[in-house]
Amino acid sequence: MxxxxxxxxxxxxxxxxxxxxxxxxxxxxxxxxxxxxxxxxxxxxxxxxxxxxxxxxxxxxxxxxxxxxxxxxxxxxxxxxxxxxxxxxxxxxxxxxxxxxxxxxxxxxxxxxxxxxxxxxxxMRSEVSRLRRKLSSLGETGVIVSRSPEMRRLIELMERVAPSSASVLITGESGAGKDFVAQMLHEMSGRARAPFVAVNCPAIPETLLETELFGHERGAFTGALTDHAGLFEHAAGGTLFLDEITEMAPSLQVKLLRVLETRRFRRVGGSEEKLADFRIFAATNRDPQRAVDEGRLRSDLYYRLNVFRMEVPPLRNRPEDIAPLAARFIAHFAKIEKRAVEGLSHETMGALEAHDWPGNVRELRNAIERAVVLARGPVIDLSDLPESVMKKVVVHARHGSAPVEPLEELERKAILRALEAFDQNKTRTARALGISLKTLQNKLKRYAREEVA
Missing domain, CATH: 3.40.50.2300 (Response regulator)
Structure with a gap:
């Protein structure tokens, strides 16, 4: 052109x-x-x-x-x-x-x-515009949603960074969706028609990772019977995504840095220089600065990768996204499993919103997949969820010699503590307790009258 x-x-x-x-x-x-x-x-x-x-x-x-x-x-x-x-x-x-x-x-x-x-x-300008519109509506069509302010800010940054050739370091807890962010950045860029090559660094033994990335020539080592193109070559014109970069051996980090700085590399056992024509994204579930301080990540490589930093928020910090994510996963797995599942019971939704989701979006996805398979009808019940998620807000009585309290008083304390836990949000409190919003409002009115009396 x-x-x-x-x-x-x-x-x-x-x-x-x-x-x-x-x-x-x-x-x-x-x-x-x-x-x-x-x-x-x-x-x-x-x-x-x-x-x-x-x-x-x-x-x-x-x-x-x-x-x-x-x-x-x-x-x-x-x-x-x-x-x-x-x-x-x-x-x-x-x-x-x-x-x-x-x-x-x-x-x-x-x-x-x-x-x-x-x-x-x-x-690709028209194509990028289409993908931006797609990204804005991912609550209905994708794995990640933008209902929460945190995700909206992340999506806005993605839209601005994607068309450039800048390196991106994606951070966040395991299961938060770092790989999906990398994939979407690639699809929104001018390299979308070229390969997106993802590498899970800790999944490949240290001794093999170098040849996987750089490739090797025939006879470079025992067992190298043919020439082998590495992932640098497979990613030509596209994007290379290095997941869990802090788990890469420091000696290999040095070689990667040289490739990124010179944009050239040689296969293992080879002498011919090849052009490294790919964009680089990297991800880690560690604090990158702490990883540098601990010697897990070379500082010079960190500075080269950290042109733009994108933090994917954990699911517990964006509860507004739980319901649309659950709906998206239900539709996805109901189609795959050929099940007529259409939604969640009120009690089940309350349990999902009350859970901390230490495994983030991945844990939610797995929980919904399991529930769709186990569901006996069109609605997912609480019993269809994994045991770790299948819980309500419960107040445990103190052990010891304290007298047993009346059931109504235990209920009152459970409701008030649940309200405090959900920052006085009555809708979420009602869902977590497995009662209707009207029932909760009626009980709170009665408690207020009793206090005045």
């Missing part, structure tokens, strides 16, 4: 050299020697991409131009060139909206690939 490209560099010879390559690839090119000149050119000529030097003394540099370009049109792809190659500068540029960065001397093959990605991104 032919693009309109603006090259901004105070070194005329460098700019002209890039211009010659770009024209050879079929792009339309304009050159500017400063931010001021580029700004004037932008008034009359809209590029699809800007390739700019970071430092252009004595005037403002590439970051200032990046901000101006983003202010004019955020869909103009911005590629930053730097002779310094520091992670800090690269991260700053990408966080402010740059599509990617290249170190000098410029890797021409990499530049051509980046421009190709920008072309694909432009073609």
């Amino acid at each position: 032919s693009l309109r490209v603006m090259v901004v560099d105070d070194h005329r010879a460098s700019a002209e050299g890039l211009r010659d390559y770009l024209k050879e690839w079929g792009h339309e090119v304009s050159i500017a020697a400063s931010v001021a000149e580029a700004s004037q050119l932008l008034d009359t000529w809209r590029p699809d991409a800007v390739v700019s030097d970071l430092m252009m003394p004595p005037g403002p540099g590439g970051l200032a131009l990046l901000r101006e370009v983003r202010g004019r049109d955020p869909w103009i792809g911005f590629i930053m060139l730097t002779g310094f190659g520091t992670i800090e500068e690269a991260v700053k540029a990408i966080r402010e909206g740059a599509f990617d960065f290249l170190t000098k001397p410029v890797d021409i093959d990499r530049l051509q690939l980046l421009l190709g990605r920008l072309g694909e991104r432009n073609e």
Whole structure:
């Protein structure tokens, strides 16, 4: 795809050299020697991409131009060139909206690939819009929902980050949905038509993980009878997702970092350099800074991955999502299992909302799958849930010599403690207790009258 490209560099010879390559690839090119000149050119000529030097003394540099370009049109792809190659500068540029960065001397093959990605991104704008609409309605059509404020904030960040080429570090408890967030980021990006390759780092023995990622040549080690393309190659043009990155051996983390910085790698036992053309997402259920302090995650790799951090909230912090998630899973498993299950009893819904869900969305999904299979009719009853979930709010009497309290007094204490546990939310309290909202309201009115009397 032919693009309109603006090259901004105070070194005329460098700019002209890039211009010659770009024209050879079929792009339309304009050159500017400063931010001021580029700004004037932008008034009359809209590029699809800007390739700019970071430092252009004595005037403002590439970051200032990046901000101006983003202010004019955020869909103009911005590629930053730097002779310094520091992670800090690269991260700053990408966080402010740059599509990617290249170190000098410029890797021409990499530049051509980046421009190709920008072309694909432009073609995918309508597709991205469709996927954004899909993401906004995931309460009805997907595994993750956006009814809670926490998830809405996460989805908003996903929408903004997905079209870039920035690395993303996804954190959150086990079962919270980190892998699904990575998958959706890929589907919303310009790489959606290319492979999404997920790797569960602790699931592959340390001795095999390197060859799985890098691949190997025939004869590289005993048993290597044929050439083997690694996951870096399988992810070409797409996204590589490294789940539980903190479980990767530090020695392999060093090699991964080099690939991410140079965008090149060699198969184990090979001499030919190959281009690493993939976007990287990583995830961990650990606190990443603590993992760095404990030596589980190299600090330089952490900084390279942590361009954008996305925290997936645990299910217990977003109770508003439990009901729509449960409904989605019921529909999913009822279809798979060919069961005429249509919903949950009032008591069952109360138990789901009262549960802490230490296993998060995965635990809820498994609980609903089990309940759909066991349900004897169209409604899931409390007895269909796993024992760990099948519980109501119960007040345990103190052990010892205390006299037995009347049943009505025990009920009163249970209701008042349940109200306190649910922050005075009467609807959730009624569900957790397995009674109707009207019954709860009537009991509370009676307690109020008794206190006045």
